[in-house]
Amino acid sequence: MSICHPIIAITGSSGAGTTSVTRTFDNIFRREKVKAAVIEGDSFHRYDRKEMKQKAAEAEAAGNKHFSHFGPENNLFAELESLFANYAASGTGKRRKYLHDPEEAAPYHQEPGTFTPWEDVPPDTDLLFYEGLHGAVVTDTVDIAKHPDLLVGVVPVINLEWIQKLYRDKKMRGYSTEAVTDTILRRMPDYVHYICPQFEHTHVNFQRVPMVDTSNPFIARDIPSPDESMVVIRFANPKGIDFPYLRSMIDGSFMSRANTIVVPGGKMELAMQMIFTPFVWRMLERKKKAA
Numbered sequence: 660m661s662i663c664h665p666i667i668a669i670t671g672s673s674g675a676g677t678t679s680v681t682r683t684f685d686n687i688f689r690r691e692k693v694k695a696a697v698i699e700g701d702s703f704h705r706y707d708r709k710e711m712k713q714k715a716a717e718a719e720a721a722g723n724k725h726f727s728h729f730g731p732e733n734n735l736f737a738e739l740e741s742l743f744a745n746y747a748a749s750g751t752g753k754r755r756k757y758l759h760d761p762e763e764a765a766p767y768h769q770e771p772g773t774f775t776p777w778e779d780v781p782p783d784t785d786l787l788f789y790e791g792l793h794g795a796v797v798t799d800t801v802d803i804a805k806h807p808d809l810l811v812g813v814v815p816v817i818n819l820e821w822i823q824k825l826y827r828d829k830k831m832r833g834y835s836t837e838a839v840t841d842t843i844l845r846r847m848p849d850y851v852h853y854i855c856p857q858f859e860h861t862h863v864n865f866q867r868v869p870m871v872d873t874s875n876p877f878i879a880r881d882i883p884s885p886d887e888s889m890v891v892i893r894f895a896n897p898k899g900i901d902f903p904y905l906r907s908m909i910d911g912s913f914m915s916r917a918n919t920i921v922v923p924g925g926k927m928e929l930a931m932q933m934i935f936t937p938f939v940w941r942m943l944e945r946k947k948k949a950a
Contacts, residue, residue: 660808661747662949665786665942668743668794670700670861671813672854673728673846674824680813680865681790683931687939688788696784698742700791701757703735704728708772727842729849734793736801742780743806746787752780786942795857804860809938812861819869819883821876836877863934866891867924888924891915892934905933 660666667684671677688695706714711733718726727733742752756775758764764771780787795804795812804810815823821843828834828842858864867890869883894900897918905920906912909930912922922930 660806662945664747664750665808665946666743666747666789666806667695667786667809667811667939668789668807669811669813670789670791670794670857672792672820672850674820674822674827675813675815676823676867677790677813679928680811680931681788683928684788684935687932687936691936691939691943693939693943694783694785695788696746696752696754696780696786698754698787698789698791699757700789700793701759702755702774703739703791703793704757705733705735707757707774725845725848727846727849729792729846729853731798731853736793736796736798736803739793740801740803740806743787743789743803746780747806750780750782750784752787753777754780785946786939792854793857795860796853797856797860798853804857808942809935810861810863811935812858812864814858814864815867816869816873818873818876819867819888822873822879823882825876825879826882840877862895864891864893865927865931866893867927885924885927890922890924890927890930891919892922892930893919900934905930908933 669677669680669684671680684695687693704711711728714733715726738753742754745752755777756763756767758767758769758771758773758775760771764773767775769775789807793803794807795810797804814820824843825836825839828839829836867888869888871883871887873879873883893916895918902914902920906914909922909926911926912920912930915921920930
């Protein structure tokens with residue numbers, strides 16, 4: 660953790676909805692004129708798209724049915740922790756981009772599915788913002804979770820997470836239901852060992868719970884809408900959180916535990932704005948006082 664160079668990390672599985680949380684922070688940063696060094700979790704995968712396909716084929720041929728992007732062998736955990744540690748100490752570090760599609764790749768004149776060269780984090784940023792799979796990973800060799808000043812977990816109930824992944828991968832990436840199902844099954848051991856444990860380290864968790872039947876996610880035709888959902892927001896340390904104020908401002912919200920508020924799904928972004936804007940204010944105020 661750092662007063663002068665704070666870090667915000669959003670962590671969640673593929674299909675969890677971390678991109679939606681990132682958009683909310685983008686709006687906060689724009690409104691509050693915050694200059695953030697943005698780090699994409701995919702850029703800390705070990706292999707590019709072609710290499711990963713080759714490695715996965717080799718692993719399967721060797722009898723490994725659980726080779727996935729979720730585990731340590733396919734990610735640069737040490738390099739990610741080094742970035743967090745260096746940024747917290749001095750506001751510097753190394754980053755790169757993963758180019759997901761032709762539109763992202765075109766300005767770099769590279770193929771989609773490749774990485775840009777490593778480069779220095781831009782100077783004079785107000786904070787570092789990470790969004791990806793491993794913002795709170797702790798293993799025998801790394802402790803990424805100890806560095807962020809604000810750790811946010813995005814964890815839909817598992818069936819909804821799978822529906823969101825199926826919808827995205829089928830509609831936007833052209834995969835078949837069978838292919839996405841195989842990916843989910845292949846990732847399951849790493850999901851249990853390296854994704855789920857992160858949420859015991861997060862400061863705030865957002866879990867969307869559908870109010871419609873999602874008992875078989877593999878035949879769902881669409882994603883339950885926000886208005887068909889509730890969002891469970893759990894604070895690891897509720898001290899300083901003005902729950903009465905949040906309840907008064909968010910219609911339909913209620914407390915389910917002393918550290919947990921539940922809000923209608925359509926109010927999730929409003930809740931995030933109200934919760935995280937003061938966090939950002941406090942970070943910047945501490946940074947200003949320490950300068």
